Amino acid sequence: MLTNRIAALFSGFLVIGLLSTTALAETEPLAPEKDQGSTAREIVGKLEMLHYNKIKVGDEMSEDLWDEYIDALDPTKSYFLASDINEFREWQTKLDDQLRAGDVKAGFEIYNRFRLRMGDRLDNILSQLEKGLPAFDFDRDESLELDREESQWPTSISDADDLWRKRLKSSVLNLRLTGKEDEDIRDLLERRYKGQKKRLEQQNSNDVFELYMNSLTRLYDPHSNYLSPRSLENFNMSMSLSLEGIGAVLQGDEEYTKVARLVAGGPADRTGKIKPNDKIVGVGQDKDGEMVDVVGWRLDDVVDLIRGKAGTFVRLETIPTGGDGTHKTILIKRSKVKLEDQAAKKAVFEFSDGKKSYKIGVINLPTFYIDFDAYRRRDPNYKSTTRDVARLLSELKEEKVDGIILDLRNNGGGSLQEATMLTDLFIDQGPVVQIRHANEQISRHNRSRSRAMYRGPLMVLINRLSASASEIFAGAIQDYNRGLVVGNQSFGKGTVQTMAPLKEGQLKITQSKFYRVSGDSTQHAGVKPDIPMPQLIDAESVGESAYDTALPWDRIHAVPHAKYFNLKTLIPNLLTKHNKRTASDPDFIFLRDQFKFESERADRKHLSLNEVMREQERENVNQRLLSMENRRREAKGLEPYKDFEAYEESESEEVATIGGPVEIKLEKDPILNEAGYIMADFIGLADKASKAPPQVANF
Template sequence: MLTNRIAALFSGLLILTLTLLPVATLAEADALQPEEDQGSTAREIVGKLEMLHYNKLKLGDEMSEELWDEYIEALDPTKSYFLASDINEFRQWRTKLDDELRTGQVNHGFEIYNRYRLRVTDRLNNILSQLDKGLPEFDFDRDESLEVDREDSQWPVSISAADELWRKRLKSSVLNLRLTGKKDEEIRDLLTRRYTGQLKRVKQQSSDDVFELYMNSLTRLYDPHSNYLSPRSLENFNMSMSLSLEGIGAVLQMEDEYTKVARLVAGGPADRTGKLKPNDKIVAVGQDKEGEMVDVVGWRLDDVVELIRGAAGTYVRLETIPTGGDGSHRTILIKRSKVKLEDQAAKKAIFEFSDGEKSYKIGVINLPTFYIDFEAYRRRDPNYKSTTRDVARLLNELEEENVDGVILDLRNNGGGSLQEATMLTDLFIDQGPVVQIRHANEQISRHNRSRSRAMYRGPLMVLINRLSASASEIFAGAIQDYNRGLVVGNQSFGKGTVQTMAPLKEGQLKITQSKFYRVSGDSTQHAGVTPDIPMPQLIDTESVGESAYDTALPWDRIHAVPHAKYFDLKELLPALVSKHNQRTATDPDFVYLREQFRFERERADQESISLNEKAREEEREALNERLLTMENRRRNAKGLEPYESFEALEESESDDVAALGGPVEIKLEDDPILNEAGYIMADFIGLNKKASKAPPQVANF
């Protein structure tokens, strides 16, 4: 299960054996204490959440219990550090945390953290002591396994139970490294450096770190996008979460002990390599082309970001565990650079498709993000760049080339400017509302409107996927509600909330205050936009998207607003779906995509891993053979030369990145989803010409 916990600073630390300090010695430990101003900041946070947040939740005993659960899970998501006796002791505070916060007290939060810190420090010291004597000897012929998902497990009931859990975890770490080809001495050195670094970072944690972790456990109860930023986090807010200025162009998050790629910045250095993908785990970072690789397993997120960030023109190497692979590591060389507007700008291409009777010229516009050059706009530069201006220019060029229809590709478009989403919709519809916004005070705003006649009135399709979010969902939802065009692809991300920054005495609070609703009255929150014609699912909706968050605000609806209807899509959809299904049922690329998704879901559902080396090697060989068979079945069906081995497949330039929406360059041969979208568009144009046309009608409510 995906855990998107920005504040989960430490996790996944391994140990062989441990003699735990008795609880009585905690007072002698180097415990962290709350600072004087943190109490007043906590009161401020509680007050602003209760008064300003969209949810209007009041902090009481029930939420106190939820806060206790959330905080414990943030500290120990794998239930591997605390003992059951620790948890039982902490239970006395489950219904008292709300009262404490209201009076400006955070003592219990610090007491829980200090116990956690003690447990982690003891384990790290003991494992380093073990490694100092040499790499422990493990029996890799023994048939045993390790749980990989401990969400439903219990905390160890005794020291011996904890030792057994960590024996397996350490054995798993050693085995993973052995399977990458590393020798025992290399493994010992790597693990020693890893745990020494982790111990150093644990000891460097400050009162601010603990307070931020505790407060974010509270804000997550309201929704996953509200969070507290300490002064340090606030200073680095933009760059610590998105390396899009001078870095690699990737948004990162923590999942257990790993730094994981949440998404790539369109047109950024990482995106252009075509090798780094969402859900890949970063395990080591190296500077320049030959610098030493620094193991970053268990590091704080902002420390990993700092290591990856660097001056434009320099190189960084990332050692990753690719998603959906066999667990093997992969090293990717990326040249750092600034992500410029021109790298993210809309691009076009023209292709020909046939509906079986006639060929049509289809224009494709790829839009990676909703952008605007705010600085140039504020200067009143008449040539400022923006999404709407660029798309308008491309539409003019496409119409000059007499295209029969346009596909607007919003796959992987994570959003951007609401103003641009509204203005872009204005290019395709006449005057009318685009989106409704309901605020925390329950007032509904409908000021975001199309204010002029449509510039382009021809056939239109919007292509979306699971990574299409926010502004993309507003645009796609409006096009769908107006029946202005087809929406094709996958269910979108489902982020339909708006956050604002609220100042605090110390730091700031990012708080959800509004919610987007379509003109139909449906929220885009949680459910996203459902396509008229679905494509094979490539991204697991259980791990990616708003619905993957436990505390995501729910879907709901408000009153619809009058809006025009352009095409009678209900009449055309059955025939379009039938033709699409016939084409893709045996299409080699679509068969492969469906097999690939089933394969990755099977791996995601794996609850344990073997600690038997021979069994793991056999699993890897079977896994690689299955991947090779899937790919060669596709290649044989397309008349392409099959790969002789899995190694040959790995070394090739795989086109699976393009299948996810991939690079900005528009290439049909690498993109079966776009290729099929073109055929759907050809069918749409042909069927619409045969159908009786009626002028747009204003819907009756």
């Protein structure tokens, strides 16, 4: 899948990788530039010498590179012909030798053939559209193959023509189902394909070289990337805290731009209308500017359209994941994602275990942050995760809470230093994380060095988007038996990258792996909760394990560490109470039904091109969504929606887009609400155990 070039519209979140397959190209055949051969040799040398995996570039990797590069260019097998692929086979076992010699001509020759095929295809489509919208038979019972990974390359131009006939027909039908008239559809598609042709003609040598080199780096792992000078400039700009936009991480996915994740507290997150895996198909400036179709656009160019000055508005036309394919338009007010917007915040709620009520403090932590500039200036008031959480803990102590939930859902990580120091607030002296480097040396310098500030009942709430530093903290709390970990299996990002300079650009390279004090790696497997919650995000498409070349899970020796609670005796009882409570809970029934429904939709292999069938499918989708929501509402004593339009209207109510921390609420967060009841049960069962002194684990 084409999911390797990730860009962010906010400061501090930019991962550079693969260019979109609709990247720009010049009209003349592209050729390597002077220094690209020596840069290729540098990249091969640094990968072999510095990468954690220590893999040598040889014939086997040459074959893998050949596959990866062709798949990166044409993942849907829609442009190349079988004869092209057969012709390219002469390079299958030679690419390694060529790269060592600084020869990248094969990569350019393959790309030039791709550019030729794509240019011919765009000319063909534009020629049809100039004569008017093709007269498709939407009564015909045929379908478009959605997943062509196992399909064969077209063996002839006529086979390719039929494939593209179906693709164009699908595009027309999708737009018809949104209510657009035929003339408007023709105009939109003509602009779309003319735009793709223009960007194809603008492609340059640096773009092709970056694409080819990143096909190589991805064979080592998904987080090692070659950054061309242009990409490096974007990367440095994003890390400078100077970008303004919507607060979303975007990635290329074939011809679409897809939302990878949202920044907690950012403008996109505040709308409540965008979710990971939603596709962005149009971008409009201000409240009434022209909506520009961005299907098939290069990711960089989509980012440039969405990025803008704080205080201005941008409109996104999206296809929501798991929906019926209907497009939605979302208005977002751009702003800087400031530290204070992502700062830790607290709330206090009351929960009962059926016998006694308890005051539960909730601390929401969107990221592991630190104001490095203020820290280096020795500003006594610099902001950081640990300082803010310590202040909130003091306030919660004054409010006499009985237990604390630390909410790390959607927390993609941040400062390792802060993850270590935060752990220090909850455990006494001891190791927090182990780091094994490419030279196999193991570092255990990240330790808790003080007595715990808070010693009471603790829960860590995680989900699939909790990654990196979040996993280090949650893993340490779990290994020390210091508190419960509740939610979903975390992302599994357990690797560390560093930047290596090159003659042209830089190489971001994986050199270390994180390991818990138990010896288990957080890589690939992530942190598994003691008490699981309903799955809301598909783990097969989101998370480290979704990458084909992700480094594997493994383990090293454990290090001695304390144990605070005998959780093994408590968890079975807590699970029984949790399962009994949620089996009939309307919100949990809805969440489970919703995930099942979205999974069924994601598993579709074909898309009907019959208009009546598609209309019926959309009606069935809408009715099922309405039925699930109304069952939930009726079970909660709420008035059901009369029809899908009323339900859809309620979902599109205005949500604030201004800055400031988001308030913690229970009414629209059944996961947090249930976590509160689990915590009440935990306190009731473990009140005595929480006061017992820690014991050193035996190995």
